[in-house]
Amino acid sequence: MNPIAEVWFFNQGWQPHGFQKETWKAIAAGRSGLLNAPTGFGKTFALWFGILQHYYEDKHFRRRQKKFKTTKLHALWITPLRALSKEIYKATQAVSAELELDYRIELRTGDTTTAQRQKQRTSPPQALITTPESVHLILASKGAADYFKHLEFIVVDEWHELMGSKRGVLVELALSRLKAINPKLKIWGVSATIGNLEEAQKILLGKDHKGVLVRAQIQKKLSIETVFPDNLERFPWAGHLGIKLLDKVVDIVNRYGTTLIFTNTRSQAEIWYQHIITAYPEFAGLLAIHHGSLSDEIRQWVEQALHEGKLKAVVCTSSLDLGVDFRPVDCVVQIGSPKGIARFLQRAGRSGHRPYETSHIYYVPTNSLEIIEGDSLKYAVAHHIVEQRIPYIRSFDVLLQYLMTLAVGDGLEANVVFEEVKKTHCFESITEDEFAQCMAMLVHGGKSLSAYADFHRLVLVDGLYKVESRKLAMRHRLSVGAIVSDLMMRVKFMSGKYLGSIEESFISRLKAGDVFWFSGRQLELIQVRNIEAIVKPSTRKTGVVPSWMGGRFSISPDLGVAIRHSFSHIHKRSGKSDEIKFLQPLFKEQEKRSGLPQEDELLVEYIHTRYGYHLFVYPFEGKLVHEGVAQVLAYRFGKIQPVTFSIASNEYGFELLSATPFSIDQKLITELLAPSHLHQDITAGINVQEMARRRFRDIAGIAGLVFQGYPGKQMKSKHLQANAGLFFSVFEDYDPQNLLLRQAYDEVFDFQLEEGRMQRAFDRISSHRIVLTFPDKLTPFAFPIFSESFRERYSNEDWQSRLENLKLQLEGKIE
Known part of the structure; x- marks a missing residue:
């Protein structure tokens, strides 16, 4: 048992969990590792008391410590959010205060003043709680190696969240340097349950690590309930149902102490907040809103009021997803599809944030067909299906920024840093030639920018590459980070x-x-x-429908699997879930008008209406994948028949709409959906070059090719885009093998078009039986997709009434 923990737990009247004891034992043995435990069971204390025990009881460390004239940094705790940093600070500070320890803990985030930062450099605390960007800022200052030389522990909190982003690459690179400065460094990660936990551990600790994976053998109790409307709409459209369930949501809020109402977009959060406060004015002062576009001051006030139990409910977005501990929250409401199982579980865990408490989450569908996801989510949770987090690889923009960081700081020895970088997961495939290209871009602008003095950034001094220009160094420090905003x-x-x-x-x-x-x-x-x-x-009658913020927020592959599994339950005679029982009238209508696919079937509908000739396809793969599949099909169709299409899609299927008739049969559909030559057809059928040009703006910003401006005087987006576009054109024409240019195309295929996921979808569909039907009217499955394109044809005032009339016609209620 850990003696310091023993005293503290005794004072609280608590007993430590098995996973906490296991973690303390591993830390005492000098091991690194990854900790996986449910929310609310004390993951922070599992690591913190291990760190404290080392500080006060490790004999070798104590002997070294006596030589120090001032305190040295002992532990670095990295979190993805400032709010989470503050949370960790409060929890750990409380331990030091209660046990009267001389172990000083400080915060370093974007809110830390310059004076505080300077003080932290000259007189470091024992523990610093910070963000990935702040670690890189320290590396970009003189004496960084000395500052970190005596560091014993690094904890990376919410590692699963960082790993699937370029901020995770920042962490990997920082760790590669800190491990080189102190090879005995002990690294620990904290991660929620993800599908590739072992891979997450390997990326954090290194390929040949000997770390431990501590898994808490505790099942968090979870109650999932779908909120049903009073009447089932057999012809639903996206979003029509959400606000209609407002009274039921308020009933749920009134049954609990404090509720978080999660929406998927900021605009949706604003709509729900306004509707609740208008319909229920008694919530004034008890209802708040929280999302990323609000000021820090407002968000901090909401978080503090949540801590103090002053709020009845908060309407929020993913801004409250991560592990901030709001103990008063005992219920969560999810408006619309959560789009992913891990996200759903993460949000559910915001409630009942105490050991052995049940997390209550209510799922509120925003259209009738979305009701089935209630069944899908329950199935996924019961069968422990959870998404993997896909790490970035070969992110040369982040590498260029990192090399500048080292050069601005103590300077970099190229061959030494190459060996360090090669040990990271992100850059394990980097060649000497590719690293030399990166260095060349920083030293003299590389192959195509050497004529411009602005890109002669590094100078070789006594075997170290350094930045001698104070202006360049300052600009770099202002640009550190890998978070980019959407344009x-x-x-x-x-x-x-x-x-x-x-x-x-x-x-x-x-x-x-x-x-x-x-x-x-x-x-x-x-x-x-x-x-x-x-x-x-334009007078043309066909056109593409814009995809809005949140429209790109597509369902995950694993949720897609669960949804397809739920559809297979439609045909069961007994043991159906409440969701599928409730949807029976819609499914009967679909079967009567067209067909109801089995799990190994793909339904395709060809329908002629006064709006044109529609081809509806239902792969149930998510909106993003459907957009890509539809564009490939339209391109392939155009090579066979002279026809142009408009495209619309939702999470369940997509529509190709033509103003002129076209011929279709089972053989042709099978050809159009063939998985072969997919990459060539994506490249030919989609404007990949323009997508890569847009993607390049962010890459150029991270790599330091374009300067984003000084605080309070940010460069206008149009200038950023123009500057980045100029570099893109120069590289296309004069340096086609440029690493950043190649990265832009790779990211388009991997992340924007999700080519790998599209390929798997085509492969899966190729093994399915095609069910081609020719309904005389729109079907319940088709209507929601049709409504996506329909709403954009008319002004805001009349599209809903027109769509309502069309629905009544389909139901036979009006002529």
Whole structure:
């Protein structure tokens, strides 16, 4: 038993869990590791008391410590969020205060003042709680090696969250340097349950690590309940149901002490907050909203009020997903599909944040068909299906930033740093030539930028590459980090009239001449100029529907598997879940009008309406994959028959709509959905170059090719895009093998188009039986997808009433 922990636990009247004792034992034996335990069971204390025990009881460390004239940094605790840093600080500070320990703990985040940072450099605390970016900022200062030389522990909190992003690459690179400074460094990670936990451990600790994986053998009790509407809509459309269930959501809120109401987008959070406060004014002062676009001051006030139990409910987004401990929260409501099983579990864990408490989560579907996901989520949880986190590899933009960081700090010895970097998961495949290219880009601008003095950034001094320009060093420190914001594009007529903003990820998929619906108008794209989409009115009757913020927030592959499994239950005679029983009238209507696919079947519908000729396909793979599959099908179709399509999609299927008839049969569908030559058809059928050009903006920013501006004087997005676009064109023309250029294309295929997932979808579909039907009217499955395109054809005022009339016609209630 850990003596310090024993005293503290006794004072609290608690007994430590088995996983806490196991962690203390591993730390005492000098091991590194990864800790996996449910929310609310004391993961922080499992590591913290191990660190304290080492500080006060390790004889070798105590002997070394006596030589020090000042305190040295003993432990570094890295978290992905400032709010989480504060949470860890409060918990650990409380231990030091109660036990009267002389173990000083401090925070270093974006909120830390310059004076505090300077003091932390000259008189370090024993423990520093910080973020990945702040660690790199310390590395970018003189004397960083001395500062970290005596470091004994690094803890990376919420490692699963960091690992699936470029911030995870920042952590990998920082660890590679800190391990070189102190080879005896002990590294620990804290991770929620993910599908590739062992891989997560290997990436954190290194390929040949001898670390331990501590898994808490504790099952967190979870209560999942689907909120059903009073009446089932047999012809649903996206979002029509959500607010209709407002009274039922408020009933749930009233049954519990404090409730978090999670939405998937900021606009959805704003809508729900306004509707609740308007319908129930008695919630004034008891209801709050929390999302990433709000000021730090507002968010901190909400978090503090949650801690103190002053709020009845908070409408929030993923801004409250991560492990901040709000003990008063005893219920969670999820509005709409959570899009992923891990996200659903993470949000559920925000409630009952105490040992052996039940986490209560209510799932509120936003359309009738989404009700089935209640069954899918229960199935996934019961069978322990949870997503993997896919790590980034070969992120040369982050590597270039890191090399600049070392050069701005103590300087870098190229061959030594190459060997360190090669030991990370992200760069284990890097060659000497590729590393030399990175160095060349920093020393003289590389193959295509050597004529410009601004890109002669590093100078070789006594065997070390350094940054001698104070201006360059300051600019670099202001640019450290790998978080990039999404860019909105202004939609304008040639005359200059401004119509509104749309996401660049949508516009980047279009070519000049393509038509799309926006603000109730049919518009043809003339050109993309910086961050403006120049358009003109079009009389064509077909067009693409924009995908909005959250529209790219697609269901995970694992949730897709669970949804397809739920659809296989439709045909069961007994033992059906409440969700599937409730949906029976919709499924009967679908079967009567078209067909109801089995788990190993793909349903395809060809329908002629007054709006055109529709081909509906239902792979149940998620909106992002469906957008890509639809574009590949449209391209392949165009090579066989002279026909142009509009595309619309949702999580369950997609629509190809043509103004002219086209012939279709089972053989042709099988050919169109063949998995062979997919990469070539994606490249030919989708404007990949423009997507890569847009992706390059973020890469150029992280790599330091474009400067984003000084605090309070950020460079305008259009200048950033123009500068990045210029580099992209230069590399395309004069340096086609440039590492950053290749990375832009790789990221488009891997993350934006999800080529791997598309390939798996085509492979899976190729083994399924195609069920082709020719309904005379829209079906319950088709109607939600049709409504996605329909709403963009009309102004905001009348699309809902028109869609409602169309639904009544389909139901035979009106002519």
